[in-house]
Amino acid sequence: MKKQYLLIILICISGFRSYAQLQISASGTNYLINFDANVAGVNNGAFQGTGFSPTPVVGQLNSNAWSTTGMSEGSSGFGDTNTTGDFSRGVSEGEIVDGGFYAFDVADKNKTNYTLGFQPTQDDFTPGSITLKIQNTTGQYINAINLAFKIWDFNDFDYSTKLSFAYSYDNITFVDVPVLNYSSPAVFVADPFKGGPKWESNDIGTVINDLAVANNGFFYLRWTSDDSNTLTAEPRDEIALDEINVVVSTVSNPPPLIENVVYTKYPTTSDAITITANVSDVNGTVSSVKLKYGTSTGLYTETPLMTNTSGNQYSYSIPANTFINNSSVFFAIEASDNAAAIGVSKEYSVAVRNAVTTTLPYTEPFESSLGDCYPISVTGSKNSWYWFKEKKDKVAEASGYNSGEAEEDWLVLPGFDLSTGLTEVMDFKTWYNYGLDDVGTFDLMYSTDYPGTGSPEGYTWISLPFQKPPSKKEWYYSELVELPPFINGRVYLAFKYTNPNYEYRTWRVDDIHISSSNVAYPQPTNYPTNFTATAVSASEISTTWTDALGPDLPFGYHIQVNTTGVFTPPVDGTSVPPDPDLSDGVGSVNIFHGGFEEASWTGLLPNTTYYFIIYSYSNSGDLINFKTNGTPPTANAITNAGSSAQEGDVIITEFMAAPGSVDDTYGEWFEIFNTTAADINLNGWLIESFDGVNNIQHTISDPTLVIKAKSFLVLGINPDPITNGGVPVDYTFKDIFFGNTNDYIHIRSDSRLLIDRIDWDSSLGWDIRTGQSLIFVGNPLTDDNNDVLNWIPSLVREKGYNNSTQSDLGSPRTNGLFQNLIDSTTWTGTGNWSEGNKPGQTNWSNGSPGSNVQVTIQGTATIDLPNVFPAKCGKLIVDPTGTVILPPKKALTTK
Numbered sequence: 001m002k003k004q005y006l007l008i009i010l011i012c013i014s015g016f017r018s019y020a021q022l023q024i025s026a027s028g029t030n031y032l033i034n035f036d037a038n039v040a041g042v043n044n045g046a047f048q049g050t051g052f053s054p055t056p057v058v059g060q061l062n063s064n065a066w067s068t069t070g071m072s073e074g075s076s077g078f079g080d081t082n083t084t085g086d087f088s089r090g091v092s093e094g095e096i097v098d099g100g101f102y103a104f105d106v107a108d109k110n111k112t113n114y115t116l117g118f119q120p121t122q123d124d125f126t127p128g129s130i131t132l133k134i135q136n137t138t139g140q141y142i143n144a145i146n147l148a149f150k151i152w153d154f155n156d157f158d159y160s161t162k163l164s165f166a167y168s169y170d171n172i173t174f175v176d177v178p179v180l181n182y183s184s185p186a187v188f189v190a191d192p193f194k195g196g197p198k199w200e201s202n203d204i205g206t207v208i209n210d211l212a213v214a215n216n217g218f219f220y221l222r223w224t225s226d227d228s229n230t231l232t233a234e235p236r237d238e239i240a241l242d243e244i245n246v247v248v249s250t251v252s253n254p255p256p257l258i259e260n261v262v263y264t265k266y267p268t269t270s271d272a273i274t275i276t277a278n279v280s281d282v283n284g285t286v287s288s289v290k291l292k293y294g295t296s297t298g299l300y301t302e303t304p305l306m307t308n309t310s311g312n313q314y315s316y317s318i319p320a321n322t323f324i325n326n327s328s329v330f331f332a333i334e335a336s337d338n339a340a341a342i343g344v345s346k347e348y349s350v351a352v353r354n355a356v357t358t359t360l361p362y363t364e365p366f367e368s369s370l371g372d373c374y375p376i377s378v379t380g381s382k383n384s385w386y387w388f389k390e391k392k393d394k395v396a397e398a399s400g401y402n403s404g405e406a407e408e409d410w411l412v413l414p415g416f417d418l419s420t421g422l423t424e425v426m427d428f429k430t431w432y433n434y435g436l437d438d439v440g441t442f443d444l445m446y447s448t449d450y451p452g453t454g455s456p457e458g459y460t461w462i463s464l465p466f467q468k469p470p471s472k473k474e475w476y477y478s479e480l481v482e483l484p485p486f487i488n489g490r491v492y493l494a495f496k497y498t499n500p501n502y503e504y505r506t507w508r509v510d511d512i513h514i515s516s517s518n519v520a521y522p523q524p525t526n527y528p529t530n531f532t533a534t535a536v537s538a539s540e541i542s543t544t545w546t547d548a549l550g551p552d553l554p555f556g557y558h559i560q561v562n563t564t565g566v567f568t569p570p571v572d573g574t575s576v577p578p579d580p581d582l583s584d585g586v587g588s589v590n591i592f593h594g595g596f597e598e599a600s601w602t603g604l605l606p607n608t609t610y611y612f613i614i615y616s617y618s619n620s621g622d623l624i625n626f627k628t629n630g631t632p633p634t635a636n637a638i639t640n641a642g643s644s645a646q647e648g649d650v651i652i653t654e655f656m657a658a659p660g661s662v663d664d665t666y667g668e669w670f671e672i673f674n675t676t677a678a679d680i681n682l683n684g685w686l687i688e689s690f691d692g693v694n695n696i697q698h699t700i701s702d703p704t705l706v707i708k709a710k711s712f713l714v715l716g717i718n719p720d721p722i723t724n725g726g727v728p729v730d731y732t733f734k735d736i737f738f739g740n741t742n743d744y745i746h747i748r749s750d751s752r753l754l755i756d757r758i759d760w761d762s763s764l765g766w767d768i769r770t771g772q773s774l775i776f777v778g779n780p781l782t783d784d785n786n787d788v789l790n791w792i793p794s795l796v797r798e799k800g801y802n803n804s805t806q807s808d809l810g811s812p813r814t815n816g817l818f819q820n821l822i823d824s825t826t827w828t829g830t831g832n833w834s835e836g837n838k839p840g841q842t843n844w845s846n847g848s849p850g851s852n853v854q855v856t857i858q859g860t861a862t863i864d865l866p867n868v869f870p871a872k873c874g875k876l877i878v879d880p881t882g883t884v885i886l887p888p889k890k891a892l893t894t895k
Contacts, residue, residue: 021065021078021133021218024142024248033132033244035103035114041065042132047114049090049103051083052076059103061116067171070128070225071100072121078133086124092117094154094199094238099124104240106152106199115152117240120161120225127226130241131171135218140250141282142213147221148205148245153184154238156197160184160228160502161239167208168220178381178405179206183228183502184237205245210343212254212282228500255343256281256289256335266454268354269325272317277345280312281337289314293331295324297347300332323352355452357490358414360424361515363594366394372414378457380407385497388508398442398497399506401434406501412494413512415452424483425555425620426493427592428512430468431475433734434665435505441498442468442507446483450492461494467578471696473734475510479578479590480555480620513592515555523572523625524616525550528557528597531614531633537684538606538642538750539699543635544598545614554616556592558626559599565611565636570626602699606642606751611635642684642751649676650707651756651785652745653776653821654794654810657738660771661725661806668738669716669727670745671812672756673821674707675780681706682731684750687715689736690743698733705731710822714800714812725808726801726839740768758786769793773810777818777850792818795869796836798848811837815847818869822847824854827882832864833871833892849873852895857882863890 021041024031033039035047041062048059056062060083068076071086082088086100093105096119104117120126136142151163165180182204213219223241256279263275279289289308292300306314318329329352333345356372364371366387373396375385380403388397400407418424432442445461464483469476483491493514497507528545536542548554558576560567563585570576579588582603589599593616604610612635616627650672659667674680682705687698707713716729717736738745742761749755760766760774765788768774778790785791795818798811815822817836827833829843836848849855851872862885865871870891878884886892 021062021135022246023135023137024246025137027138027140027142027248027250029247031246033246035116035242036112046112047103047116049088049092049101049117051081051088051101053081053083054079065133067131067133068101068129070125072123089119092238095156095197096238097121097235102238102240104152104154104199104238106201106240106242113242115240115242117152117238118225119238120227120236125225126236127224129222129224131220131222132244133171133218133220134246136213136215136248138248138250139215140252141215141254142219142248143209143211143251143254144249145208145211145219146205146245146247146249147180147208148203148243149241150243151182151202151204152199152240152242153202154197154199154240155185157235157237159236160500161237162226162228162501163239164224164226166222166224168222169213169217171218171220174220174222177206177208180204181404181501183500184239185502199240201242210257210345212257214282228502253284253337253339253341254282255341256286256337258333258335258343258345261333261345261348263331263348263350265350267323267350267352268453269323269352270320270354271323272320273323273329273350273352274315274317275306275331275333276309276313276315277306277333278312279314279333279335281335281341284337284339284341286312286335287338288336290334291316291318291331292334293318293329295327295329297330297349300330303334306333325352325354327352353453356414357452358416360416361513362414362416363514364413364512366396366510368394370396370411374410374412374453376410376412376455378408378410378455380405380409383407384409385411385495393508393510395431395508395510396495397506397508398495399434400440400499400501400504401506403504404501407440407497407499407504409497410456410494411497411509412450412452412456412492413514415490415492416514417490418483418487418516423485423619423623424514424516426464426478426481426483426512426514427556428466428478429475429510430466430478431473431508431510432469433472433506434503435499436503439500439503440505441496442505443496444481445494445496446487447492447494448487448489452490452492456494456496461496464493470580471735477578477589477591480592482620513594522552522618523627523629524548524554524618525552525627527616527627527630527633528614529633531612531635533610533612533635533637535637535639536600536701537703538640539604539684539686539752540600540602540701541604541610541637541639542598542600543612543614545633547593547597548616552618554593554627555618555620556590556616558588558590558615558617559612560586560588560615561601561610561612562586563608563610565634567611567613569628569632570615570617572625573622575621575624602701603697604639606639609636609638640684640750643680643749645680645749645753645755647753647755648781649755650674650680650682650747651776651780652747652758653712653780653785653819654773654812654816655738655745655758656725656727656773656808656810656812657743657760657768658740658770659725659808661808662723664740665737666718666723667716667725667727667808668736669714669724669729669812671712671714672707672747673712673780674709677709679706679708682713685755686746686748686750686752687733687736688744688746688748689738691737692739696735698735700731700733702731712813712821721802725806727812728800728802730813742766756785760788764788766791767793771808773808773812775811775816775819777820779852780821796834796838798837799839799841800837801839811848815850815853817848818850818872819848820850820852822853824856825849826856826858827861828858830860832862834865851893855894857884859883860885863887863892865890867891 052063099121107113166174377384655670800812
């Protein structure tokens with residue numbers, strides 16, 4: 001059952017009185033529509049999915065308050081009667097396919113929780129809308145609404161429904177409120193308890209300000225539904241609306257209303273910024289409208305009066321001579337009425353930018369900013385391209401994360417001129433993380449008609465293919481991208497990022513190079529020098545060199561590697577594609593000339609000699625010209641022998657496959673334990689998992705990563721405790737994501753020996769629960785940690801976590817309650833044995849006890865674990881200062 005609220009609300013407790021619609025009669029009061037109880041003018045009793053009527057019987061909605069559009073059987077207007085077919089599908093718990101309105105019962109077990117729900121189909125509610133009509137009877141003007149509601153989704157298909165929110169004074173013109181928009185998950189994820197879909201709730205809310213709803217006037221709240229992704233006849237998720245909370249604030253004299261602000265969005269220094277707005281006063285006369293503007297946010301050095309051009313429209317043009325190239329102008333509109341009420345719009349800003357051109361060669365390393373690159377957001381008002389710094393990386397980044405909006409963001413490079421007889425090539429590095437491979441796009445585009453400033457819309461853009469990273473969180477070289485030879489005149493290149501309003505992917509770009517050469521550019525004069533190969537670990541070798549010098553510099557280098565030392569020279573006119581997979585002992589890479597001077601080779605075999613050769617080349621494609629005369633530099637190195645660790649020396653003792661506090665892609669992790677009496681270096685070790693199609697491998701690259709004897713380490717997808725759920729991550733892996741129903745984690749040493757493995761499958765009893773890690777409770781030396789009988793869900797949040805407010809349960813980097821990984825622990829404080837080692841508590845000195853762990857009591861411990869999980873330990877020692885309290889019907893078992 002839902003929470004019960006202490007409310008002053010127009011709900012009839014017994015019987016039913018008919019009102020035309022919901023009437024708001026008091027400010028500061030919460031009006032709740034939860035579809036479980038009578039709400040005057042809104043519904044008669046608990047909604048039962050039996051339609052809309054102006055005189056509703058029990059179980060129906062009052063059509064004086066509700067209107068709908070989008071069903072195949074038509075619309076339902078205010079005051080209409082629609083109690084059959086699509087409008088009256090009855091009560092359901094989900095897993096249905098017929099389109100229409102339902103009273104979805106989203107509660108678990110024997111409880112009830114009715115909602116106003118709908119099942120969209122190809123013909124029903126795609127698009128469609130539900131509108132709630134509310135009347136102001138406060139005696140004053142409503143100037144703000146604090147609106148909150150809950151959206152439930154039954155995610156049973158790989159499909160996403162979006163609900164867009166808007167409000168209106170007249171049910172004709174609606175104002176969008178993007179922060180209240182919602183999209184259901186695009187990918188079906190099974191309930192870890194039931195194995196199928198389940199109802200998930202989402203709390204949404206905001207304050208809508210700058211309103212002017214007159215006494216006895218109306219306002220309308222509308223939720224509009226449509227597909228987030230393109231579908232035809234496929235089934236769609238069920239969606240439900242619930243717990244609509246409305247709290248208003250009122251004033252006797254509202255300030256003038258400032259609407260429809262329009263301005264010049266892409267001015268140059270030769271333009272004027274023209275700003276227009278509609279300004280009206282609902283209970284008086286507008287006395288003045290000022291434009292406040294300046295070059296710093298919130299600091300307005302100019303306040304000219306705007307001109308009333310016609311009706312309620314006001315306008316002003318900021319003179320062109322105030323513009324400074326690459327500056328921003330910030331402005332707001334202030335309006336007063338004849339009763340001295342003042343209204344101020346939100347602040348707007350516009351970037352003043354002239355078209356930027358360059359000459360070749362062009363380089364942009366993004367060392368301190370986006371340089372002359374031009375970020376433009378076509379859709380999505382919150383995010384665009386931005387400069388980003390993370391550790392040593394200084395990059396251009398695009399991400400729609402947390403915007404709640406569909407994104408189309410461009411990063412336009414300076415323009416340059418092309419001439420006949422030259423070949424222009426470009427190279428760069430890219431990186432991505434998060435999101436899904438089939439959601440959103442990332443493209444390199446060029447245009448010959450774009451003017452260099454303003455929106456890229458309306459111009460011709462053509463895509464240029466390039467090499468993208470094969471997996472997440474891996475910087476990847478684009479290879480040389482050649483511009484079409486038939487292009488003449490000025491050209492603009494741009495990176496285009498798109499993403500619908502869900503599953504946001506992050507893309508990064510760095511080290512952009514563009515150059516041109518004669519078509520008949522000769523082969524490079526020289527090879528690079530100081531070519532060396534150095535073993536980094538048992539599975540990695542690093543090659544380095546010094547860039548070639550001479551009259552004819554190379555465009556790049558082609559490096560080959562194998563285990564035989566016998567190489568086949570490349571052939572002019574035939575580009576050699578990269579081969580980063582060295583599992584067959586052979587590989588190659590192409591690297592641009594100019595500042596890279598290093599290549600790392602991973603996934604190698606231990607104690608094995610690898611041979612390398614490096615060729616200089618010019619041009620690209622079928623014009624590529626390799627330097628093969630003389631003697632290409634060679635190098636070789638022997639990988640390290642590898643760790644002497646044996647199977648079982650390091651074991652997996654805890655993992656979180658389904659965090660509840662944060663998204664899976666931010667909060668997955670696992671814990672390992674060193675069962676030996678010696679420290680073990682993990683550099684070069686391998687983590688393996690399954691992505692649904694392939695075995696995914698991550699090689700640990702950290703020479704300082706050591707797991708100490710009889711100690712723990714936590715390896716996770718995200719090192720930041722603020723965003724990962726409070727987990728203390730010792731090493732961050734990439735490319736590894738855990739399935740919630742079945743998957744595996746395998747650990748191999750740098751000599752590729754399988755050290756440990758766990759393979760989980762919910763059909764075999766593995767109990768993956770959202771917000772609870774699984775912990776190994778067996779003996780680390782004798783019990784099989786790949787046996788489901790030796791694993792249980794965590795029951796408490798222990799002090800391995802930080803003191804955040806997040807609530808996931810587990811014991812990262814410590815012996816958790818019921819685990820047997822340590823030999824002994826001491827109770828030194830006062831409290832309940834069941835508390836484990838919670839964040840901020842220090843009762844246990846060395847982690848919570850398991851059934852084999854020796855316990856020394858030096859404080860006062862009260863046994864309060866239930867009989868189903870009784871307190872257990874190995875040898876129990878009670879010091880003279882210690883006390884054990886065993887309440888009635890509690891148990892403590894010792895060995």
